[in-house]
Amino acid sequence: xxxxxxxxxxxxxxxxxxxxxxxxxxxxxxxxxxxxxxxxxxxxxxxxxxxxxxxxxxxxxxxxxxxxxxxxxxxxxxxxxxxxxxxxxx
Amino acid sequence: xxxxxxxxxxxxxxxxxxxxxxxxxxxxxxxxxxxxxxxxxxxxxxxxxxxxxxxxxxxxxxxxxxxxxxxxxxxxxxxxxxxxxxxxxxxxxxxxxxxxxxxxxxxxxxxxxxxxxxxxxxxxxxxxxxxxxxxxxxxxxxxxxxxxxxxxxxxxxxxxxxxxxxxxxxxxxxxxxxxxxxxxxxxxxxxxxxxxxxxxxxxxxxxxxxxxxxxxxxxxxxxxxxxxxxxxxxxxxxxxxxxxxxxxxxxxxxxxxxxxxxxxxxxxxxxxxxxxxxxxxxxxxxxxxxxxxxxxxxxxxxxxxxxxxxxxxxxxxxxxxxxxxxxxxxxxxxxxxxxxxxxxxxxxxxxxxxxxxxxxxxxxxxxxxxxxxxxxxxxxxxxxxxxxxxxxxxxxxxxxxxxxxxxxxxxxxxxxxxxxxxxxxxxxxxxxxxxxxxxxxxxxxxxxxxxxxxxxxxxxxxxxxxxxxxxxxxxxxxxxxxxxxxxxxxxxxxxxxxxxxxxxxxxxxxxxxxxxxxxxxxxxxxxxxxxxxxxxxxxxxxxxxxxxxxxxxxxxxxxxxxxxxxxxxxxxxxxxxxxxxxxxxxxxxxxxxxxxxxxxxxxxxxxxxxxxxxxxxxxxx
Numbered sequence: 001x002x003x004x005x006x007x008x009x010x011x012x013x014x015x016x017x018x019x020x021x022x023x024x025x026x027x028x029x030x031x032x033x034x035x036x037x038x039x040x041x042x043x044x045x046x047x048x049x050x051x052x053x054x055x056x057x058x059x060x061x062x063x064x065x066x067x068x069x070x071x072x073x074x075x076x077x078x079x080x081x082x083x084x085x086x087x088x089x090x
Numbered sequence: 091x092x093x094x095x096x097x098x099x100x101x102x103x104x105x106x107x108x109x110x111x112x113x114x115x116x117x118x119x120x121x122x123x124x125x126x127x128x129x130x131x132x133x134x135x136x137x138x139x140x141x142x143x144x145x146x147x148x149x150x151x152x153x154x155x156x157x158x159x160x161x162x163x164x165x166x167x168x169x170x171x172x173x174x175x176x177x178x179x180x181x182x183x184x185x186x187x188x189x190x191x192x193x194x195x196x197x198x199x200x201x202x203x204x205x206x207x208x209x210x211x212x213x214x215x216x217x218x219x220x221x222x223x224x225x226x227x228x229x230x231x232x233x234x235x236x237x238x239x240x241x242x243x244x245x246x247x248x249x250x251x252x253x254x255x256x257x258x259x260x261x262x263x264x265x266x267x268x269x270x271x272x273x274x275x276x277x278x279x280x281x282x283x284x285x286x287x288x289x290x291x292x293x294x295x296x297x298x299x300x301x302x303x304x305x306x307x308x309x310x311x312x313x314x315x316x317x318x319x320x321x322x323x324x325x326x327x328x329x330x331x332x333x334x335x336x337x338x339x340x341x342x343x344x345x346x347x348x349x350x351x352x353x354x355x356x357x358x359x360x361x362x363x364x365x366x367x368x369x370x371x372x373x374x375x376x377x378x379x380x381x382x383x384x385x386x387x388x389x390x391x392x393x394x395x396x397x398x399x400x401x402x403x404x405x406x407x408x409x410x411x412x413x414x415x416x417x418x419x420x421x422x423x424x425x426x427x428x429x430x431x432x433x434x435x436x437x438x439x440x441x442x443x444x445x446x447x448x449x450x451x452x453x454x455x456x457x458x459x460x461x462x463x464x465x466x467x468x469x470x471x472x473x474x475x476x477x478x479x480x481x482x483x484x485x486x487x488x489x490x491x492x493x494x495x496x497x498x499x500x501x502x503x504x505x506x507x508x509x510x511x512x513x514x515x516x517x518x519x520x521x522x523x524x525x526x527x528x529x530x531x532x533x534x535x536x537x538x539x540x541x542x543x544x545x546x547x548x549x550x551x552x553x554x555x556x557x558x559x560x561x562x563x564x565x566x567x568x569x570x571x572x573x574x575x576x577x578x579x580x581x582x583x584x585x586x587x588x589x590x591x592x593x594x595x596x597x598x599x600x601x602x603x604x605x606x607x608x609x610x611x612x613x614x615x616x617x618x619x620x621x622x623x624x625x626x627x628x629x630x631x632x633x634x635x636x637x638x639x640x641x642x643x644x645x646x647x648x649x650x651x652x653x654x655x656x657x658x659x660x661x662x663x664x665x666x667x668x669x670x671x672x673x674x675x676x677x678x679x680x681x682x683x684x685x686x687x688x689x690x691x692x693x694x695x696x697x698x699x700x701x702x703x704x705x706x707x708x709x710x711x
Contacts, residue, residue: 015682019606022218029214033207037391040200040382050340055380058203059440060336063433066210070217074426077222078419081684 014084018077025073033062098168098416108173111146112312118142119320123511132510139514140275143313143522147294147306154305155297157557162299163230163537164413167688169304171420174411175427177307177526180314181407182209182428183435185267185524186260188314190370190583193495195443197368199379201386204394206436211395212402213432216409217425223605224412225421227681228688231534232406232597233542236619238690239604239677240612243546248616250542252596252623253406257535259589260407261567262574263582264528265291269575270496271521274472275514284575291529292568295536296561300414303529310526311431317519318438325445325506335441339448343380346448349455350378355488360387367642370581372476372492379447390643394587397646400653401590404597407527407534418684446498449505450475454486462486465504474501496582532571536563584642588630591645595622595652603660608678610660611670618660625652 036043036057043054051059101107122135160166183191187209194202229235232253237246265287272283294302326335329342350356355376360366365373366385377384383391402408408428415421453463454477462477469475474497480490493501499520503512540563545556574580599618603610629648664670680689687695 011679011683018682025218026215029211033211033395034392037388037395040388044380044382048340049337051343052380054382055200055203056340058200058207060437062207063210063436066214067430067433070214070426070429073218074422077422081419084683085685 010084010087014080017080021073021076021080025069029062029066029069032065036062098166100168100170100173104170104173108308108312111309112316115143115313115316116320119511119515122514123509126509126511135511136275136514139511139518140272140521143518144290147309147522147525148290150306150309151294151297151302154302156299156301159556161301162557162560163541164228165300165304167414167691168416169414169424171415171424172427173304173308174414174421174424175429175431176311177304177530178213178408178411178425178428179431179435180307180311180523180526181411181530182213182402182405182432183314183523184260184527185264185271185520186527186582186586187435187439188318188520188523189267189270189496189499190586192439192443192446193498194368194583195440196447196493196498197365197373197375197495198377198385199443199447200382201366201377201384201391203440204386204391205398206439208395208398209402210429210433210436212399212405213408213425213429215399215403216405217422217429220403220409220601220605221412221425222418222422222684223681224409225415225418226684226686226688227677228413228690230410230413230690231538231541232409233538234690236600236604236615237542239674239681240610240615241671241673241677242612242616245612245616245619246542247546249597249600249619250538252619253538254535255627256405256589256593256596257407257531257538258567258571258574259580259585259592261528261531261535261571262578262580263585263589264524264531265571265575266580267496267582268521268524268528271517271524274500275517281576284572287525287528288568288572288575291525291532292564294525294529295533295564299533299537299557299560300411303533304414307526307530310522314519314523314526315431315434317515317522318435318442321503321506321508321512321516322438322442322445324508324512325502326441328506329445335445336437339441339444342444342448346379346444346451349448349451350488352455353451353486353488353491355451357381358384360385360390366390367583367587368495370495370583372473372494374489374491375447375493376488379444386643393643393646393650397594397649398587398590400594400598401592401649404593404601405590406538406593406597407530409597409601410534410537411530413688442499442502446502446505450491450493450501451488453505454491458484460484465507468504469497469501472497472500472504474498474504532564532567536560536567539563539567587642588645591626591649591652592623594649595626595656598622598653599656599660603657603664605681607661607664608675609664609670611664611668612674613667614660614662614664617663618656621659622652622656625655 040054044052046053048056122139126135191205227235229238233246233249236249265284268287269280269284272278273280294306322335323333326338327333330338332338355378358377415424466477474494476492477486479486500516503516540559544559596619599622600615626648629645
């Protein structure tokens with residue numbers, strides 16, 4: 001599969017980085033959601049903006065985190081996509 | 091004719107057009123509110139606020155009509171990212187989110203947050219894993235993509251048939267929501283309302299397919315968002331003096347807790363008195379709003395979250411919109427925009443439910459049963475609230491307060507004492523979102539039926555041209571959905587959750603394997619799809635026949651089992667069955683390359699060029 005041709009190595013590097021980005025962003029978000037659900041009761045003991053913290057995180061905090069993660073991901077992936085496009089022009 | 095010569099620049103005046111749409115709608119609302127103060131009759135105001143937007147959607151559909159194949163299926167691949175985000179959000183939220191999710195929040199409070207969070211996370215999963223690659227493939231429907239990726243006609247036909255339960259359930263649910271709003275505000279009965287709604291969305295889809303669905307959907311999204319935001323901001327200012335409902339309802343939650351205790355709504359435990367997922371009949375809300383895991387246990391909460399997330403990620407109605415932007419990078423951005431708009435709704439919905447519940451419960455807890463405020467009677471007349479002192483102890487208890495789940499959003503403006511126009515505004519907003527989502531689901535279902543089933547079964551290419559076949563499929567699907575609404579009368583929330591379970595089990599494994607694993611074979615893809623679907627289908631049939639699954643939770647669990655079983659079956663068959671062909675691997679590599687024209691469009695151009703050469707070589711007699 002892997003060959004020494006610069007095109008193939010650029011392709012493989014791009015695919016590997018894409019995979020790492022995808023797994024990272026999904027696992028981080030999923031991990032935080034599950035951790036918050038599991039720890040919701042103890043977190044609720046702390047108030048935040050008059051909300052119990054566990055409720056606040058599930059209703060808004062994590063949603064904001066997902067939005068931020070999505071826009072970060074879109075930008076990061078765009079950068080490596082353009083990089084690959086440039087390396088293939090030779 | 092060839093796709094590469096088409097101009098892929100969007101209309102530069104779009105921003106101005108939709109700015110005008112939004113401001114015209116808001117001006118209409120203000121104007122009608124002034125007329126109401128001047129003493130105009132309610133009927134005229136209601137018809138104006140409900141019917142003028144509907145007429146406007148029809149006008150957009152007529153203006154954007156098209157019978158060009160590329161316009162009909164992918165809107166010419168030139169929708170700007172933000173506008174595609176509008177329609178993605180309107181489809182994901184829909185009337186079900188607007189009325190049923192807010193209602194579920196009213197009854198379950200904390201426990202229903204799993205649905206909103208799942209919806210948001212599902213959009214992220216689709217953005218990261220699927221949407222850009224589906225754009226590069228460029229197929230017009232999800233089933234066409236699977237057929238082209240695996241060079242398999244049976245797979246394509248099977249996928250087209252298996253997406254019907256998903257889109258069909260959602261379509262029926264959205265038609266029901268829109269018909270309920272129509273029956274409440276317009277002089278039509280519920281069955282006639284459903285008929286009119288079906289005719290309207292079928293007309294919109296037939297006029298120009300994806301093109302009209304996109305532009306009417308964008309307008310409907312803006313009107314839906316305005317109709318949700320305006321009353322809620324006013325309520326927030328009235329109650330807390332700060333115009334940001336998302337952050338201010340925390341203050342009201344302490345007072346709400348006190349009222350709940352007064353009315354006897356005490357903390358509950360899962361599996362006891364409180365139904366885990368409220369049905370659409372009027373019922374008592376006895377679970378405290380802020381109590382965590384009172385109706386759904388912690389594992390149930392996670393199951394609900396994951397099933398909604400994976401179902402949203404693999405929802406054909408959202409993924410079919412992956413081809414409408416210019417490039418894979420643009421597509422990723424548009425999915426991110428869609429997610430942002432969904433996130434705004436998801437953060438706002440609990441505020442709506444909390445304000446509505448606080449207003450209703452505070453009023454009932456503080457006064458005796460003999461002197462209930464006048465708006466309680468108004469809500470009763472609308473069929474939303476039934477609060478009576480059944481045991482004659484002088485107070486209305488939580489168990490004596492029956493609330494209709496899908497009416498909670500409409501109860502907020504009434505309970506706040508807003509002018510009647512405020513109530514109609516919420517109705518018009520919910521109607522707009524329900525129509526946008528229904529048109530998307532209808533287009534997805536019918537487009538796939540005509541492209542992937544009819545055109546493969548009927549090989550005589552000329553018998554019915556592509557667009558006319560799609561028109562026929564739209565009409566047939568609309569009639570089918572209408573009959574479902576009339577006869578089965580589905581509960582929108584439960585129908586939507588069933589659809590998510592079907593979508594997750596049927597399409598998530600096959601898409602994950604097909605897009606991310608080079609060695610997936612066509613037999614493996616078929617096995618993944620069939621296994622996942624079979625697991626949920628068995629659960630629904632067995633649960634339906636024996637009445638085992640009253641709560642709807644078992645279908646969600648079956649959905650997740652279906653995902654795992656589908657992945658297992660797909661991997662096993664791909665590893666030990668016949669290997670993927672070189673052509674399939676080449677398609678895989680091409681799909682993963684973010685640059686260049688879509689694979690489908692290039693194939694079309696090659697075919698057109700070959701046909702031109704052929705025509706030149708054989709001169710006509």
